[in-house]
Amino acid sequence: MGTFEEEVQRKLDEPMPWIGLYIAAASAVCTLAMTADVINGFRQKKLWFPSKYFTLSATSLTLLAVAMKLPTDLNTNMLYQADWYTKLSGLIFMSTAMGNFAPSLGSMNDKEILSNIIALGILVITIVVNVWIQLIQLHHLLPPVIILGVAVPIILVLLLLATLASLAITVPSTKRSMESKYQDMHKLVLREEEALKRTIDKQMMMKYWVMAESSSPQFVMARSIVCTTSSLICVLASITIVMSYITMTYANWFFHIRYASLGQPGSVYEKISQPRSVYGSFPVYLILVIQCIGVVVGTIAPTLRLFVAIWFRCSTTIPKNNKSSLKDELFKIETYWIQKLVDWRDSFKNSSLQIRQDDKYMKYFHNVKCLVLNFFIGVQILIVVVSKQLLYVSVLLTTPFANIMNKINIQFSSKVATSSDNHVVSDDTELSLSRYVLLLEGEPKLPKRILNNICRHADNMIFIGKRMQPQNLINLLHKFVNFSGVIQFDSTNQVPSLHFQEPPNCWMLPLMTLTSIAISLPNVAEHKRKQLVSSVNEGLFLAKLIDKILDANAKLVNIRKSADISWVGVALYRKWQDVDLRTTSRKCKNSKDVLKELSNKAEMTVIEFKREMKDFLMENPLNWPVKIIAANSMYRVSRTILLAYKGENEPTDEELFERLSVMIADILAACLTNLPRVIATMCHRNAIEKRERNVREAFILLGKTEQVIQLLHRHEWPSLDADKASYIDEWRSLIHQDNEIPATSISTSSPGKAVKTPVSNADHITVTVAQSPSLS
Structure with missing residues (x-):
């Protein structure tokens, strides 16, 4: 009977290496998409890296579900070194992917955001639950350092899911706010255009370009403080893949000492040190290499978004001695952060349903809904406050270095300006364009270099058009x-x-x-x-x-x-x-x-x-x-x-x-x-x-x-x-x-x-x- 069961299991394991190659292919597609976004960001000189190819969508979630086959597989033996590494790399790869999703939320409508966030939540919870089941079942066989090495990425994945959900809630409110400001500025531009007898030139179009670029939903999401927090979490998750090598080295040493002292050096130590897996050695290591490359490439965009956000805040940070202003800066919750949740809560209270006053079940139902939404409002406020605190601490730590770099940059720019014939813009010209930068409440003013890049990008587009003259x-x-x-x-x-x-x-x-x-x-x-x-x-x-x-x-x-x-x-x-x-x-x-x-x-x-x-x-x-x-x-x-x-x-x-x-x-x-x-x-x-x-x-x-x-x-x-x-x-x-x-x-x-x-x-x-x- 045992021989028959072994034969059945062997037949079932035969196609597993092909499944491993399929997982590697899905991971490679995700990696290429993230690479394309990074290249596109550098090419357009947009260091906030808009999501053009790797976005939160049904396609990307399906690819990630395939790439996460190993972390969700309950039949893999975590005592094998290869399986343990691929589970860990899969979790970190998932974290990196989620960190790159944040800007793409701005390009979706309300229904798309809801469906995609729910789908992402189901995928993340499935991964977390499956990995925790394995950790619980094997906790007596695994050293605490390995359990900790897997638990940390799980926590980071859940935190990233929370930040993405927090960002998703703000999208409708931020879009309405930006649209309102855009329409007000549009009326102003129309009056100026009428005064110029319907003459439209590059300068007139530049106003629209600055308005459109600064109010771009993806740019608004990317410069959000909660997106900065998700970028920080993504960077921390990528560091885990380096720490995993140290963890694995300690685990090998731990098993060798423990089981060698018991006179059983080959029982468990051989399993954890040998790269055996039902998916095959080559497919598993191929998955590991591709996902590690994906983590490295995918961390570039969140890291630079984090640095850009710190750079934004460096010039507008509230001084330490101004305690009242500092308190307003760190603890003020702008309306758009919780507006959607408040609308949902109030809509339940002001329901148009015809109910009897003595219908206590409906009353309880509404009270429970309001209680749940009040809880989520509190969580949203907590996420925003913590994000502000983290950003403020980051700014304080990097301000001295930023000041030094700023002085060097000023000296270098002045030398370049004196040695070249480039036209220097007057303050009036800069002010005329900065008027059309659209910002949300509480956002710092865009640095001058960002505005310069926006204008330069417009020149590049005209140049591209001139090369296409019919x-x-x-x-x-x-x-x-x-x-x-x-x-x-x-x-x-x-x-x-x-x-x-x-x-x-x-x-x-x-x-x-x-x-x-x-x-x-x-x-x-x-x-x-x-x-x-x-x-x-x-x-x-x-x-x-x-x-x-x-x-x-x-x-x-x-x-x-x-x-x-x-x-x-x-x-x-x-x-x-x-x-x-x-x-x-x-x-x-x-x-x-x-x-x-x-x-x-x-x-x-x-x-x-x-x-x-x-x-x-x-x-x-x-x-x-x-x-x-x-x-x-x-x-x-x-x-x-x-x-x-x-x-x-x-x-x-x-x-x-x-x-x-x-x-x-x-x-x-x-x-x-x-x-x-x-x-x-x-x-x-x-x-x-x-x-x-x-x-x-x-x-x-x-x-x-x-x-x-x-x-x-x-x-x-x-x-x-x-x-x-x-x-x-x-x-x-x-x-x-x-x-x-x-x-x-x-x-x-x-x-x-x-x-x-x-x-x-x-x-x-x-x-x-x-x-x-x-x-x-």
Whole structure:
């Protein structure tokens, strides 16, 4: 019987080394994610290290659950050296991971925070309970030093869970406070922008950048005193892995002396010194190495966050002799720390449930809830007070060293300033930007170097954008002289409508349709076709952004989708729907035949759809399928161009291609006049979690489109209202009304001939990209 049981156990143990490799792989993924966050923090010079890759999420918690297989395994023998080390390294690895989670809490909404914190709590409690069960069961076989070596990381893991829960409770309140302050400053910036006649320049955008960066939820979490405490705990946990070597050495010596004196030197000593495990020697040591590397790399971010927090406080520490101020500093509890718990408690008291006054069970239930929440409020206050005390002690211990380093830094900076030609910022410039730094109640003022790094990062983003300038688009825009192409692509009076109501146009749709026609024309050099597609492709990226951001009511979503989907086929496969444009170009003798074929195909598509249409909702063109919207646009544009062939001077294929290119340039130019407004809108739209990313994209877009905007400002812009200028149909109405330019002018007007457009030099938006001085 014993042989059979041993055989069964051997079969069950055979796949365990593969499971060990799986654990090592999960640990490696977590380690790589933490490494990526560290590299990203250094690259952006954000020493508070935002969590971009390793965040508190379902994915990371699943990976950690796999990586924690050994600590939670009750069947491993802790007398084996390898198993003992992997359990210890797993606990410390978990502590390090939790220390890196803190900033990511700011990027979550309330439901995500609740679900992720509960999931993390379940995982941590499961690990702690399983390890404690093993310690209790084996306490008579293990020396106290080993029990202590495992108990300390367990306590640190629980403390880290408490600090993360404490931070999670403050997230909703801090976001509301920051959002309120941001909106107040936004109103101030809008008044200043209005005073500058809607001029937006880098300095104006810098205000939004400072506001967005300083109010970034992750940055707010990272500079929180409770996050500083979690960083300190994480650093202490990482030190444990060094102490474990000393502990293991003592344990080996202890067992050797104890069992050698009893005449049994090989019984337990051999087990604790030999690296035997059911997971296999190689997988276990691989897990140990990877998790140790993860602890080292993962400790970098919490350590530097701790130093940055101490640096923040060094210049604002309350003097020892000012006891009243010191007491306020160390024992004052700001509202946002407990606001969420207070709201929960009060909501239970003021419940809207209809209950009877004599319902004593409901009364007891509410009293118990309030009692529990009062307890948690007390715990939260205790965590905040202890965190302040720890930070204050840390500041006192490091202040002398910080003062010495500060003097050295001042002397070095003065020497660099005198030996270089760098511009030194005046105090007024620094003050003008520091006004827009958003801080929570009780937070110290951001150091000047942090504000300098924020401004320098904005310069870097503009530089990145300048390296991405759309040169093909710029070359196409050189053909632009006026905005006549905005009305020339579609003759509303001379082309009969296929439906009683025409769908509206977005900027992308006519650009896609005109380009499809242009590249299908015969007798045109292939390099010109490729050049046009590349130019329009760069322009459509910007047109899509303009359509998306400025379409406030989302009326043109389906129209944009139609243009977007159709353009994929045109750009990648040279196909418009089912029509191969290359084949059409080869088999047709001239451009007139191409236009007729495309027009007939589009007309048949729309008529067939109308014939089979049964849903009354489809009477509204905004509800049409994307294929039908694109077909209707192709029908109208191709028929409009065909009107050019009714005159005596029919254009050649090359001439028509050039005129279509000019028409495309005109439409793109009209569309891109909205870029300044788009850049300004990107600086302050969307929720607080996405605002920093949006402002970053706005700076990149500013650098990317600098030449485009400068090129457009050589011409006069129509005096359209800003909201109306967002839509091509509004442009068509204004220009057609004031100039009455016939659509057939495509056949007679030359690309260099200007068409009058009503302008207002005082109202159009300008963009200044002059370099503003950065802080020294």
